[in-house]
Amino acid sequence: MSEGSKRRLKLWIRLLGVTRRAENDLREYLRVTHDTTLPRFDVMAALYRRREAMTMSDLSRMLLVSNGNATVVVDRLESDGLARRTPSDSDRRTVFVALTPEGLAAFESLAAGHESEVARIFARLDDGDVDVMTEILKRAEQG
Amino acid sequence: MSEGSKRRLKLWIRLLGVTRRAENDLREYLRVTHDTTLPRFDVMAALYRRREAMTMSDLSRMLLVSNGNATVVVDRLESDGLARRTPSDSDRRTVFVALTPEGLAAFESLAAGHESEVARIFARLDDGDVDVMTEILKRAEQG
């Protein structure tokens, strides 16, 4: 194996570690302070962003999870009154998902705390680090 | 919310995206080419690294997963003959886990492919990017 691949493997291991730690922190934060879960937060965040015209496929593509997964998380949010499904008029295969007013309010009350928790998690990076890393990640993403 | 926290949130979103994409790629790779899963690979990799004297607690701490999780993944590896548990002599609460010779061989046949898959995933980063990002992640990891 080449030198380069070893360095990339080390990068990957660190990347995974930092991400898992952050996810664990955020999971804990959401559980303790808002009695909710990370997957639910992620779905709500996606629905909040694209406020309308979000299909199930859009959702799972955006979150990088399977269709089946999106289905059950939305099922639960729906049964809690936080999300709502609406069939499309033009394509009867398609289902739109959106937050209900309750879901919207719930997400807004979560979002600020989530953001400051993220800030806390990455507090030991200075602003330069943050920008450099964001740029590198952008470069890694494009495919 | 401060400017800094918004930038850190953007960083986090990108970080999560890149990590998920990589995980999905690796999961697919392991499934298609070796008929195994990411959690099993992660456990085997941890056991391979610390070749001996690895307890269940060490394992879950190392992988940043819960104790209950480590238990079931090791259960399955054990029932497939790839891992083995050994009670400690000095502390009867403690259980050591290790790869069997079969597990060792299985991991070695996985590792090279995994490494080149990781290299492929991060191929669009040049060596400078890789080193800079590794350094920043080290800093983020905290002490």
Next chain:
DNA sequence: CATTTTTACTTCAAGCTTCAAATTTTAAGC
């Protein structure tokens, strides 16, 4: 010592996640 607290691990229930299969609908190629 006896008691309490901490530590290591397992078990359990609930929720998450994937993949594959099934359903329904639309689009494309004859």
Next chain:
DNA sequence: GCTTAAAATTTGAAGCTTGAAGTAAAAATG
């Protein structure tokens, strides 16, 4: 039009994951 292929979703089985509760053993406390 008819047939086949492709797309959007849901369902179901199996595996993953967590947090909490349970068991047992070791360490700390008085």
